[in-house]
Amino acid sequence: MDIDINGAMHTLPTHADDPAMPLLWALRDGLALTGTKFGCGIGACGACTVHVDGAATRSCLTPLAACAGKKVTTIEGLAAAGHPHAVQLAWIAEQVPQCGYCQSGMLMAAAALLARNHEPSDADIDAAITNLCRCGTYPRVRAAIHAAAAQLRKASSQGAQA
Amino acid sequence: MKRRTLLLSGLGAAGALIVGFGALPPRSRLGKPELLPVEAGEVALNGWIKIAADGRVLLAMNRSEMGQGVHTALAQLVAEELGVETASIGLVPAGFDAIYGNVATLEGTLPLSARAKEPGHESTVARLGQWTIAKLGRELGLNLTGGSSSMADAWEPLRWAAATARQQLVAAAAARWKVPASGLKSEGGEVRDGTGRALGFGALAADAAKQAPGDVTLKPREQWRQIGRAVPRTDLHDKVTGRARFGIDQRPEGLLFAAVRHAPMLGGEVGAITPAAVDQLLQMPQVLRLVRLPAYAGGTEAIAVIARTSWHAMRAAQQLEVEWRAPAGGPAVIPDTQRIAAELAATARRAADEGFAFASQGDVDAALRDVPRRVEALYEAPYLAHATMEPMNATARVADGRVELWLPTQVPGQVRALAARVAGVDADKVSVHVSYLGGGFGRRLDIDFAGQAVRVAMEAGGAPVQLLWPREEDMTHDFYRPAGAAFMQAGLDSAGRALAWRVGSAGDAITPRWLARVVPPLSGPIDTPDKTASEGLFDQPYAVPNQRIAHVATHQHVPVGMWRAVGHSHNAFFTESFIDELAHAAGADPVAYRLSLLDDLPRHAAVLRLAAEKAGWGTPLPAGRARGVALHESFGTIVAEVVEVTNDQQRPRVLRVVCALDCGSVINPGIVTRQMEGAVVFGLTAALHGRIDIVDGVVRQKSFPDYPLLGLAETPQIDVHMVPSTNAPTGIGEPGVPPLAPALANAWFALTGERRRRLPLVA
Numbered sequence: 001m002d003i004d005i006n007g008a009m010h011t012l013p014t015h016a017d018d019p020a021m022p023l024l025w026a027l028r029d030g031l032a033l034t035g036t037k038f039g040c041g042i043g044a045c046g047a048c049t050v051h052v053d054g055a056a057t058r059s060c061l062t063p064l065a066a067c068a069g070k071k072v073t074t075i076e077g078l079a080a081a082g083h084p085h086a087v088q089l090a091w092i093a094e095q096v097p098q099c100g101y102c103q104s105g106m107l108m109a110a111a112a113l114l115a116r117n118h119e120p121s122d123a124d125i126d127a128a129i130t131n132l133c134r135c136g137t138y139p140r141v142r143a144a145i146h147a148a149a150a151q152l153r154k155a156s157s158q159g160a161q162a
Numbered sequence: 163m164k165r166r167t168l169l170l171s172g173l174g175a176a177g178a179l180i181v182g183f184g185a186l187p188p189r190s191r192l193g194k195p196e197l198l199p200v201e202a203g204e205v206a207l208n209g210w211i212k213i214a215a216d217g218r219v220l221l222a223m224n225r226s227e228m229g230q231g232v233h234t235a236l237a238q239l240v241a242e243e244l245g246v247e248t249a250s251i252g253l254v255p256a257g258f259d260a261i262y263g264n265v266a267t268l269e270g271t272l273p274l275s276a277r278a279k280e281p282g283h284e285s286t287v288a289r290l291g292q293w294t295i296a297k298l299g300r301e302l303g304l305n306l307t308g309g310s311s312s313m314a315d316a317w318e319p320l321r322w323a324a325a326t327a328r329q330q331l332v333a334a335a336a337a338r339w340k341v342p343a344s345g346l347k348s349e350g351g352e353v354r355d356g357t358g359r360a361l362g363f364g365a366l367a368a369d370a371a372k373q374a375p376g377d378v379t380l381k382p383r384e385q386w387r388q389i390g391r392a393v394p395r396t397d398l399h400d401k402v403t404g405r406a407r408f409g410i411d412q413r414p415e416g417l418l419f420a421a422v423r424h425a426p427m428l429g430g431e432v433g434a435i436t437p438a439a440v441d442q443l444l445q446m447p448q449v450l451r452l453v454r455l456p457a458y459a460g461g462t463e464a465i466a467v468i469a470r471t472s473w474h475a476m477r478a479a480q481q482l483e484v485e486w487r488a489p490a491g492g493p494a495v496i497p498d499t500q501r502i503a504a505e506l507a508a509t510a511r512r513a514a515d516e517g518f519a520f521a522s523q524g525d526v527d528a529a530l531r532d533v534p535r536r537v538e539a540l541y542e543a544p545y546l547a548h549a550t551m552e553p554m555n556a557t558a559r560v561a562d563g564r565v566e567l568w569l570p571t572q573v574p575g576q577v578r579a580l581a582a583r584v585a586g587v588d589a590d591k592v593s594v595h596v597s598y599l600g601g602g603f604g605r606r607l608d609i610d611f612a613g614q615a616v617r618v619a620m621e622a623g624g625a626p627v628q629l630l631w632p633r634e635e636d637m638t639h640d641f642y643r644p645a646g647a648a649f650m651q652a653g654l655d656s657a658g659r660a661l662a663w664r665v666g667s668a669g670d671a672i673t674p675r676w677l678a679r680v681v682p683p684l685s686g687p688i689d690t691p692d693k694t695a696s697e698g699l700f701d702q703p704y705a706v707p708n709q710r711i712a713h714v715a716t717h718q719h720v721p722v723g724m725w726r727a728v729g730h731s732h733n734a735f736f737t738e739s740f741i742d743e744l745a746h747a748a749g750a751d752p753v754a755y756r757l758s759l760l761d762d763l764p765r766h767a768a769v770l771r772l773a774a775e776k777a778g779w780g781t782p783l784p785a786g787r788a789r790g791v792a793l794h795e796s797f798g799t800i801v802a803e804v805v806e807v808t809n810d811q812q813r814p815r816v817l818r819v820v821c822a823l824d825c826g827s828v829i830n831p832g833i834v835t836r837q838m839e840g841a842v843v844f845g846l847t848a849a850l851h852g853r854i855d856i857v858d859g860v861v862r863q864k865s866f867p868d869y870p871l872l873g874l875a876e877t878p879q880i881d882v883h884m885v886p887s888t889n890a891p892t893g894i895g896e897p898g899v900p901p902l903a904p905a906l907a908n909a910w911f912a913l914t915g916e917r918r919r920r921l922p923l924v925a
């Protein structure tokens with residue numbers, strides 16, 4: 001089958017073309033898009049978070065069949081047209097990642113939150129970011145989401161003025 | 163005291179036999195340029211540093227990056243001495259020569275008390291032991307990232323290597339310009355003469371390699387521009403774009419995938435697999451092969467399924483019908499944590515009399531008899547899993563008499579040795595590529611998965627195979643933090659001052675078992691007194707005139723390994739909860755009581771005072787909140803934490819943690835702060851939720867829902883403060899973990915009057 005990933009149609013190789021196969025493995029083992037990580041396979045840790053039609057989605061529980069006709073965005077496609085996403089810049093400014101393994105999922109979850117909520121409260125962040133991080137980067141994740149939100153608000157108000 | 167001296171004398175004799183006494187300058191690890199492979203245009207100046215054609219400095223990186231920031235922090239040392247920006251330094255993999263080994267972590271195995279090893283005031287026994295171990299360590303060259311030792315280990319040799327390279331580059335420029343070297347400076351990747359004339363490192367490198375370095379001196383502290391700054395980490399761009407390659411991201415040409423399934427019982431075996439079951443397996447889509455995996459180092463047998471994707475392999479491995487068998491040793495070797503806990507508690511009560519005394523002074527039994535007041539308590543801690551976010555994995559290719567491995571590991575040299583044994587080739591036929599580690603925490607000091615990957619690749623007809631453990635395998639077949647128990651007794655005088663401190667602890671030894679698995683040439687009897695069993699107990703810092711701190715090593719048939727902070731992870735809970743009990747028994751403030759016993763350890767006292775001051779210790783809190791404190795030294799770093807807690811339906815909820823530390827010279831305060839924040843979260847996960855239960859040989863916790871990790875919503879505010887220091891740097895990866903559990907338990911006591919002596923605090 002063909003699948004829309006990061007704005008381009010991809011044809012899955014035969015060995016990964018199974019409608020029951022979770023999106024995670026089609027990305028990783030079919031298309032070598034390895035930025036999306038495997039953590040638990042049961043949707044508990046969030047390391048595999050991608051966007052499906054803009055919504056943060058745990059790709060380890062999303063069969064390929066459910067992706068037909070939808071737009072998938074992975075960490076590799078988060079920086080639209082080569083411009084880093086506000087969360088990526090904030091993540092560097094706050095020096096968030098440690099081992100970094102869970103961070104693709106964290107970033108995708110944060111970007112999805114900010115797409116629907118430009119001024120998330122701490123409670124909004126608590127509710128939206130359920131990804132697990134064994135290194136304990138949570139304080140920096142929270143700070144970086146607030147910083148990215150402020151940056152996005154600034155950019156959109158400047159855009160409105162222009 | 164007597165036994166400890168004996169132990170050290172033994173080590174000292176061994177050292178003297180090998181080399182004789184003499185000076186050990188850091189240049190003994192400089193290494194010859196031939197150790198560094200060069201590509202076209204590159205020039206190696208010593209075993210650590212080469213210069214690319216464009217003048218870029220390339221550093222041989224001998225440590226694994228698992229989140230602790232070591233790739234950035236070690237580059238800072240080199241950048242400092244060469245006068246370049248940290249971000250400009252390129253990293254190349256270090257080879258296997260002994261110069262890349264880890265000496266500092268071996269020095270950390272010495273059973274020394276805080277007073278015996280205070281920097282600048284080390285006892286003669288401590289100096290002798292440190293010298294001997296350092297010498298042995300240099301001979302041995304065991305390359306290991308662990309024990310919070312990377313910076314302490316690199317501090318002299320890396321700066322020395324960079325300063326030597328700098329002197330050679332400067333000397334080359336001086337010769338070119340025919341001026342004295344003394345007027346020249348190395349800055350911005352060039353050697354400059356101060357008049358505007360400059361030569362780039364690239365143009366000088368070939369000449370520099372022929373120059374004698376002359377008198378090499380390290381840059382004085384006042385001139386540091388890289389060291390001591392929160393230099394941004396150099397690995398983060400790749401880690402926010404998905405480009406960073408972990409073990410499971412390796413994609414060599416023609417890659418196949420394999421999934422592992424172990425016998426469910428620890429130590430269990432793989433019995434019959436019917437031909438029909440194999441046929442059925444091989445008919446599943448994309449499935450290629452079934453491989454039986456022998457038990458690694460006396461552990462658990464397993465099967466692996468090779469397929470064209472990890473998902474197909476995992477699904478097939480899960481569905482395969484296997485007759486799993488119990489361990490061949492029978493019921494006596496089948497662990498059960500309820501039974502083990504009872505046995506550890508009973509053993510701990512006897513251990514002060516029967517165990518190996520890691521510390522002993524005065525007459526503790528007489529002192530306990532004579533005091534007006536005694537306090538005693540039994541503390542217990544469970545088994546814990548590492549639960550790295552990246553499950554165990556390794557990628558291997560076995561072809562043409564060679565083995566190639568790509569994997570996340572903390573011990574590449576041991577991986578090479580194991581791969582050579584498994585494949586039956588010489589070690590020089592094995593290449594090991596260390597990827598980023600998706601968490602280590604000590605789990606990747608073990609190499610079971612690497613041996614399995616080589617074994618599976620041997621059945622793959624020369625194709626590379628990526629072997630992956632599903633999360634459930636990772637959780638149920640870990641090398642666990644051992645369960646432990648300690649029976650603590652103290653005697654107080656009428657003023658509440660401690661005169662006697664008597665401890666018996668029980669638990670399985672870690673180091674001898676780890677050596678047997680990972681470093682077989684160094685392995686010895688399992689019952690060798692293991693410093694990690696008693697660390698955090700025998701070296702408690704409080705001045706008590708009569709002490710006996712002893713440990714009984716048990717044999718529980720649960721695979722145990724190094725877990726972040728190792729013995730300190732539970733022993734700090736025992737020691738720091740108990741000192742808190744004494745403070746309350748004495749009617750004293752917990753901070754003041756500790757300080758009264760730290761007169762001769764000013765660094766400990768300073769750390770405790772800083773944490774107390776920053777936390778507002780003694781100032782009123784809103785109703786329903788209380789503070790608790792703990793102070794603990796591990797891996798040379800002293801950490802105090804003050805925890806602020808509230809009662810959320812009979813469960814502690816942590817609102818704020820203030821952390822103060824003395825880790826010697828701070829190389830990168832940004833990294834230190836984040837390591838402490840992460841350690842607080844790691845410690846809080848263990849204190850609140852962490853437990854591995856084993857019933858009839860099978861681990862009950864399978865994945866994150868039943869082995870919960872702290873989430874963002876539960877994470878408190880964390881403030882980190884450092885005590886300024888000019889001492890050599892000490893560890894930061896682990897020392898933030900141990901004080902958290904006791905500080906939390908002490909806060910809970912202050913809030914509720916209920917003393918919780920068993921981890922985790924929430925059942």
